[in-house]
Amino acid sequence: MLNNLSLKLFGIICTLGMVIVLVQGVLVTQTGSGDACGPEWPLCLGQVFPESPTVQTMIEYTHRVVSGLLGIMVIILAIWSWKKLSHIKETKFFSFMAVLFIVFQGLLGAAAVVWGQSNAVMALHFGFSLISFASVLLLTVLAFENDMPKHYVEPKISNRMKNYIYFVLTYLYIAVYTGAYVKHTGSSGACTGWPLCNGQLIPPLEGAVGIQFGHRVAAAILFVFILIMFIQLHRGYRDQKPLYYSGLFSFLSVIIQVISGAVVVLGGHTLESTIFHAIFISILFGIVSYTSLLAYRSAPK
Numbered sequence: 001m002l003n004n005l006s007l008k009l010f011g012i013i014c015t016l017g018m019v020i021v022l023v024q025g026v027l028v029t030q031t032g033s034g035d036a037c038g039p040e041w042p043l044c045l046g047q048v049f050p051e052s053p054t055v056q057t058m059i060e061y062t063h064r065v066v067s068g069l070l071g072i073m074v075i076i077l078a079i080w081s082w083k084k085l086s087h088i089k090e091t092k093f094f095s096f097m098a099v100l101f102i103v104f105q106g107l108l109g110a111a112a113v114v115w116g117q118s119n120a121v122m123a124l125h126f127g128f129s130l131i132s133f134a135s136v137l138l139l140t141v142l143a144f145e146n147d148m149p150k151h152y153v154e155p156k157i158s159n160r161m162k163n164y165i166y167f168v169l170t171y172l173y174i175a176v177y178t179g180a181y182v183k184h185t186g187s188s189g190a191c192t193g194w195p196l197c198n199g200q201l202i203p204p205l206e207g208a209v210g211i212q213f214g215h216r217v218a219a220a221i222l223f224v225f226i227l228i229m230f231i232q233l234h235r236g237y238r239d240q241k242p243l244y245y246s247g248l249f250s251f252l253s254v255i256i257q258v259i260s261g262a263v264v265v266l267g268g269h270t271l272e273s274t275i276f277h278a279i280f281i282s283i284l285f286g287i288v289s290y291t292s293l294l295a296y297r298s299a300p301k
Contacts (some may be wrong), residue, residue, distance in 0.1 A: 003206060004146060007084055014077045017070045018133040019282060024063040025129060026278045029183050030271055033059040040108040042068075067106060074102050074136055080140045088142050090293065094283060098135035104128045116210030123180035132291040133282055141290060155240035157298045161213075161232060165295040168225050169288050175222045176281055178215040187211040194265040226288075227255045243298075246291040253284040 028034055036056035037044035044050045044061045053061060078095035082095075085091040106126040108121070145153050182188055190208035191197035197213050205213060233247035260277040267273050 008143045036060040094135045094139045101128045101132035122184045126180040137286045154297045155243040162295040169292045175218040178218045182215045194262045243294045250287045
């Protein structure tokens with residue numbers, strides 16, 4: 001019992017730590033601090049501890065340090081979960097995914113510092129971080145599920161509903177990528193006003209405006225897809241409590257995400273609103289990932 005409690009607490013710490021890493025990544029992008037340690041990795045300005053660092057250097061340096069520490073913690077969590085929760089069939093998969101993608105995330109960040117990368121590739125950095133975050137979150141959830149009756153977390157749903165949930169998760173990842181691409185191309189301010197873009201329902205689809213508008217369209221479609229998912233769960237699966245509530249929280253999260261996106265635009269793209277936007281897309285991705293896990297476990301209704 002004590003070991004299981006320790007695993008739960010450590011999982012919570014790792015999950016919160018992954019959120020901090022995601023926020024730091026947004027902070028690095030927003031403040032243009034990606035090159036603040038020079039074209040060197042893992043050293044910063046040729047030093048283990050940079051002397052007389054600027055604010056931007058400290059932002060990049062602390063991001064590297066925290067990411068490194070979290071990488072070690074995630075590996076520990078993965079091994080610990082593998083040993084203690086091996087009877088849960090998804091444990092090994094999420095352990096592998098958590099480690100694999102936090103390594104990918106680190107290598108991609110290092111490659112960007114040393115050799116540079118295109119905006120399209122750098123947008124994957126946030127996507128890799130998100131997959132690693134979701135894997136850590138789900139490992140933590142498995143530790144809590146270990147004390148629950150098996151039938152409670154194995155709902156019965158139709159194959160059609162199951163496939164639609166998978167589709168929503170896949171589309172959500174694509175929508176997230178479009179948002180990360182907006183940030184890395186510096187297109188955040190290309191559309192003034194909300195919901196119209198520069199006073200137009202459909203602006204000229206070129207350059208930064210096209211990138212920003214494309215993300216808005218992707219986000220609007222995502223809202224519709226998650227609304228449909230929740231309606232279907234509400235109509236047919238209210239008795240399947242974990243599945244139903246994960247759908248409900250997905251819907252509430254996407255509402256907050258849409259509102260936060262509007263606040264980012266109307267508030268002038270402040271650092272605080274951008275970070276809040278990134279946190280809630282991470283929460284949304286984690287919840288929909290859990291919904292997909294429940295769907296994967298389900299037997300046909």
